[in-house]
Amino acid sequence: DAGVIQSPRHEVTEMGQEVTLRCKPISGHDYLFWYRQTMMRGLELLIYFNNNVPIDDSGMPEDRFSAKMPNASFSTLKIQPSEPRDSAVYFCASSLGGAIYFGEGSWLTVV
Amino acid sequence: DAKTTQPPSMDCAEGRAANLPCNHSTISGNEYVYWYRQIHSQGPQYIIHGLKNNETNEMASLIITEDRKSSTLILPHATLRDTAVYYCIVRASTGTASKLTFGTGTRLQVTL
Numbered sequence: 001d002a003g004v005i006q007s008p009r010h011e012v013t014e015m016g017q018e019v020t021l022r023c024k025p026i027s028g029h030d031y032l033f034w035y036r037q038t039m040m041r042g043l044e045l046l047i048y049f050n051n052n053v054p055i056d057d058s059g060m061p062e063d064r065f066s067a068k069m070p071n072a073s074f075s076t077l078k079i080q081p082s083e084p085r086d087s088a089v090y091f092c093a094s095s096l097g098g099a100i101y102f103g104e105g106s107w108l109t110v111v
Numbered sequence: 112d113a114k115t116t117q118p119p120s121m122d123c124a125e126g127r128a129a130n131l132p133c134n135h136s137t138i139s140g141n142e143y144v145y146w147y148r149q150i151h152s153q154g155p156q157y158i159i160h161g162l163k164n165n166e167t168n169e170m171a172s173l174i175i176t177e178d179r180k181s182s183t184l185i186l187p188h189a190t191l192r193d194t195a196v197y198y199c200i201v202r203a204s205t206g207t208a209s210k211l212t213f214g215t216g217t218r219l220q221v222t223l
Contacts, residue, residue, distance in 0.1 A: 033210065033211075042213060042214075042215060043155070045211070045212065056210065091155070093154075093211075098160070099145070099157040102154035102156070103154055104153060105153075
């Protein structure tokens, strides 16, 4: 099993640019989660999907953030425009209703 | 999700058992106890979960008190590679409450 696959692993971008983070969940899983981790705020849930439908997006910080799940094997988290305070590690995770399995994260730095 | 309380840090000598406590006094009847850990610069890793019975797998054992208000994660023979932040989380199994909400966890330092 390949696990949850995220790309890119590392991204450095300039303020104002659009950032797209990608995630491939574990095959067969019906839940997909996006988390963000910073030193100040720890691990925060941004949004999660069930069967490709967004269930709870209350953690999305503002309208600059959007997430989509066009099919069961792919999701994106987009930030437009990006700001320095968006610098963080973004984790994607998936589950089949039980244990949630995380990817290795996308390290984003906005300068 | 019910809140959990964990000590901020613990030390353990390599080869000894590491016992990590968690208090979850407001847990509901349909909520499971989950344990995750995060090794520096990696994604959180699932360890074990349980409802009311004690559980054991290749990584750890989970002991849940009879009243379910607290639990202990046991790493039977800690190694240096077990140094990590350990998170205890209570979570309903399905529905809109199925998300994991992370607290601040316990930073376990395994030493020689």
